[in-house]
Amino acid sequence: MTGRFSGGRFRDRVAVVTGAGGGAGRATAQRFADEGAAVVVADIRTSAAEEVAAAIRDGGGQAEAVTTDIADEASVAGLVQTTVARFGRLDILDNNAALLVPEIHDRDRSLEDLDLEVWERSFAVNTAGTMLCCKHAIPAMRRGGGGAIVNITSASALIGDAVRSAYGSSKAAVVSLTRYVATMYGHEGIRCNAIAPGLIMSDTSRAALSEEQLKAMAAERVLPWAAEPEDIAAAVAWLASDEARCITGQTIVVDSGTTAHRPMHAMRAWEAAWREQP
Numbered sequence: 001m002t003g004r005f006s007g008g009r010f011r012d013r014v015a016v017v018t019g020a021g022g023g024a025g026r027a028t029a030q031r032f033a034d035e036g037a038a039v040v041v042a043d044i045r046t047s048a049a050e051e052v053a054a055a056i057r058d059g060g061g062q063a064e065a066v067t068t069d070i071a072d073e074a075s076v077a078g079l080v081q082t083t084v085a086r087f088g089r090l091d092i093l094d095n096n097a098a099l100l101v102p103e104i105h106d107r108d109r110s111l112e113d114l115d116l117e118v119w120e121r122s123f124a125v126n127t128a129g130t131m132l133c134c135k136h137a138i139p140a141m142r143r144g145g146g147g148a149i150v151n152i153t154s155a156s157a158l159i160g161d162a163v164r165s166a167y168g169s170s171k172a173a174v175v176s177l178t179r180y181v182a183t184m185y186g187h188e189g190i191r192c193n194a195i196a197p198g199l200i201m202s203d204t205s206r207a208a209l210s211e212e213q214l215k216a217m218a219a220e221r222v223l224p225w226a227a228e229p230e231d232i233a234a235a236v237a238w239l240a241s242d243e244a245r246c247i248t249g250q251t252i253v254v255d256s257g258t259t260a261h262r263p264m265h266a267m268r269a270w271e272a273a274w275r276e277q278p
Contacts, residue, residue: 008035009241014087016040016079018070018133019097021048023202024152027229028094028236033061035237037092040083042068044097062087070097070129073136080136090140092240095133095151095174099125099167100204108164119166126170127177134181138190146189148240151178152232155198155255171196175251182249191248193239198255201226222257 015032019025021043033039033056041056041063043049049065056063064086069075083090099105099122107118130151141147156164157171174194181192199205199217209217217226235254238244253259 009243010092010237011036013091014038014040014083014089015092015094015240016042016083016090016133016137017094017096018042018068018079018129019152020052021045022052023204024197024200024229024232025094025096026052027233028096029063030056031230031233031237032092032094032240033059033063038062038087039064040079040086041065042070042079042097044069068097070095070133071124073132076129076132077136079133080140084140089144090137091144091147093133093137093141093147093149094236094240095130095149096236097125097129098152098154098171105164105167108166110163111165114166119169122166122170123173126167127173130174131177134177134192138181138185141190142185142188147191148244149181149190149192150236150239151192151194152236153178153194153196153251155196155253155259158196158251158253159259178251179249186248191239191245193244193247193249194251195232195235195239196251196253196255197227197232198253198258199226200229200232202229217258220258220263221255222260226256227254 010032015037017025017029017039020029020041029039029041029052039056041049041053046067049067053063053065066079066082068079080090104118104121107115134149137149151174153174154171156168157175161168178192178194232254235252239247
């Protein structure tokens with residue numbers, strides 16, 4: 001291996017990253033490869049997965065692209081089988097894939113107008129998909145003597161909002177699932193933690209959000225910068241490493257302080273209403 005961090009802390013380990021075709025998933029796959037891991041790049045978008053795997057190999061790393069629909073159990077089982085067949089083991093799983101397609105996400109607004117299809121599809125991918133990846137990865141990790149799972153949930157799982165109740169609720173279930181996996185399999189040396197990102201300034205976010213929306217989000221942060229995909233990758237890599245060997249069942253928020261304080265906009269509205277009282 002001739003990668004930038006050849007011989008790093010993930011040397012001789014095999015990592016699977018779902019939703020690795022772009023954004024934080026791509027940054028995480030690259031981070032694992034840079035630090036010595038063989039990486040399976042899993043994504044429902046075949047061309048995106050192949051592009052990321054090719055970039056890793058071009059940099060001297062080991063990578064395999066596997067087209068995967070995490071909501072399909074046969075597809076998930078095939079992902080793990082391919083990983084073990086190609087690299088001989090599975091040590092790390094980063095459950096990064098999530099349902100963010102506009103045709104579902106844009107319909108996840110008012111609860112009273114919410115289509116059951118949107119709710120069920122959100123849980124099928126975000127929650128059941130994460131569960132299926134854990135279910136099929138755990139036996140492979142057991143055979144290797146243990147492993148680390150990092151589930152990507154969301155800051156939306158920890159707070160309420162005026163929109164996207166299906167997304168937030170499905171991600172909240174991932175927080176609970178993380179604790180259950182950690183409790184059930186800790187005695188076998190399998191750790192499971194979660195990361196709850198806030199806004200991630202990926203290319204997709206930059207294209208989707210207006211300047212007004214970005215300014216509103218910036219006003220809610222206590223730090224002057226939003227997270228980049230590489231910030232999520234750094235947190236995943238730390239939780240998956242031996243440096244975090246005594247950490248399991250935890251959810252770490254990576255949101256530049258957005259949820260660390262009382263929301264300013266809500267407090268201002270409350271104060272205005274209070275002043276108007278007789």
